[in-house]
Amino acid sequence: MSQHAPALSRRDVLRAAAAVTAAGALAACGKKDDQATNGVVDVELWHGQVDTGKAAIDALINEFNRTHPGIRVSGGGGGVTADSMLQKVTAGLAAGSYPDVAYIFGSDLASLTRSPKVADLTGALRLDDHWPAARDAVTVKGKVRAAPALLDSLCLVYNKKLFQAAGLPAPKPGWTWDDFTSTAKQLTDPAKGVFGTGWPGVGDEDTVWRLWPMIWDLGGDVVSADGKKVAFDQVGAQALGTLDRLRTDKSLYVDPKPGGEQLYQVFLGGRMGMVATGPWQLPDIVTRGVDYGVVPLPTYSGKPVTISGPDTWTVFDNGKAKVKAATEFVNWLGQPQQDIKWDVEGGSLPLSKATAATPAWTKHAAETEGLKVFVDALETAKVRPTIPAYPKISQFLGEAIVSVLLGKKSPDDAIRQAVEQSNGVLAVPS
Template sequence: MSAKLKWITVLMVMCTAILSGCGGSQGSTGSSSDQQGSKSEKTVLRFATWDTGESLKVMENIAKAFEKANANVKVQIEPYADGFDQKLAASFGASNPPDVMLMWDFPTYYTNLEPLDDYIAKDAGLKLDDIYESLFNYVKVDGKSYGIPAGFSSRAVYYNKKLFDAAGVPHPKDGWSWDDFKAAAAKLTDKSKKQYGFGVRAENDPYDMQGFVWSNGSSFISDDGKAIEGYMNSPETAQALQLFGDMVKEGSAVLVGGKNQLNGNDIFKAGKLAMWESGVWPLESFKEAKVDFGTVEMPAFSGKPVKGVIAMSAISVAKQSKQKELAWEFVKFFISEEAVKMKSDADLPIRKSIVQEKKFDQDPLYKPFYTMLERSDKTPSFLLNKNWKLVNRHLSTAVDAVMLGQEAQKVLDAAVKDASKYMGEK
């Protein structure tokens, strides 16, 4: 073979390799082989998630089940993990977003998302009345739905039965008060054993604190999203936050999760916290650690109804998707009874029928979370004002300062003063 012919052959092989390596991830179709070895084109549907580990496997199983029901579709899962926001924002910026994605931060992304109200109106088989109504408060911006609820957790108090029994303190019951809570925490604290009645987070997300503030009759922001003066720094807001700062000062609670500190989940598992407040996420790990624990709904401020806040995931469709109808079919499947049953215990089921089937509404460990869901009818601050992220930076600093010993009213007044410049336009 001549040298020239050799080079021609090499170039042909290189071209073939390059061409065969291209495609798939950027296109809408890809090749797959059937049992006989023939090839057929499949439509690729891109799905972005923040899940990792076991929960990612659940997403993969849901994708496979959808593919089984839609033989011409390949679901390409894009696990963005902790970089979810950055990668999603970059994909929108590059006009190359996934077709469907998990979502929670609707004020940030809604202009890039497809409004789903028309799809919902045309589809009678969704059985949306089987999904808890309050969850829909979390997917709307300016009255339009930009996602469908997919999973959630409310918040409750975990308590260590062994520590309660050893101290002769009765187990807490639904309907208890913050006075009951503080009295129990004081009795359950034994500093000689490095044991405390409650764990207070050194670094807090104000989002999680809203339930306490709502329960005391206040809010971080007005219902119309236009004012924080008299809300974020109201006496009731200050009182709700001061409660935790005072417990740390008095020694019946300990700061957890700060620099060089263990987090509350680990300390609770070690038997050194009598009470811990959280969502459903650590429940299974507490079981695995063989902690003898119970759960109870949040305490009440005197004469005021208890209110809760929800951490919720939804599923949304990109406005730039070129296959919105297929994306909508995946959304429908993702919230179907089949898919909801497949999801891990990291999220609570959104469908009433499945909750009843699993008897979660009767299980003593899960029931308080559904009781708190019923009490979660308020709209979170971040959904009420487009500049909330900027306001929240000042609020977050103030909340953490309270936990570290500063006076709530003073730091909240300062936060309102510093953040008011962002409150011009709703």
């Protein structure tokens, strides 16, 4: 699930997942299965895209409809942005009126599949050449429950001008978190309002997903192999300790608003030396004329690791004809000739290695500073587990992170509470 400057708290969005179970019970009265009208199957798409993303998906819909006369996709969008899509779909399931396809964040998929109206696409999609992160994000309990829609990775973007002004060498792949914290301190200039780096500080998913690469790098995980307890209890305090050091050094800008929008504005305004972000931020950085570079995230172990937050095209069961038509559409979107258009115009990384090898992507990557770094990072990218308990684990860890960022708790105390709360949730059968 990408984190594209959400307009509202991701925690608010994730809380809506609790209603999905009830929605599944009510969804039995779903829309009538209109097999076809005049030989054409109508597919309703709620995509939630705006601006360039909307223009890109609209163009693809038009092309699909032109080349598939037996199917007509209607891309009205759903009346909400992608950040509010889970709430919209959940309400639709409860009311018995829901789309055939919706744009759903990967971290929300597992909770949504509690509804029997989410189609099982196992064996129906061509995913062999997709990056592992894309495949993992749509797989729930061993079954393919959606099609990959958008792929990203988390890397470190830095301001070359601020590095030069501080007399610091540019960061390089393989640098450590100790290197990062000391560099952030040297970049910080309170007199000029310059921060070394920043972190979202509201406890939402944007706050949390940046910590997982640090935990994975230290040998931890979100949950244990058997899924009965969390697996960040031994290393979480060390990861939070890095944030605490940044706070103590006063080199960290803590964004008080959801979505990280202020954090990015500080960077775009030339007052932040480094920011962890995804490829979606590059167009704004280029537009603002920031002289920037991109490097992989720092590491504790010396082995590169990052996170990908893929989004999905989730298909809903409004009858066999509609599921078949909707599946054909999302399969078509994932093919290289369509994927490349979505990647370049909509801001995704290539869903597959085949797309990444196309001349069009090679040209696009060569024209965009640092884009190749984000693609290369997919080789070591992991995704959050597709389990229904994840939203609650994220909420508890988010609260722990904020308590450290604000100096209200020590890393040890903060992680201890998050572990206890999360294990309590995992102890209850989903």
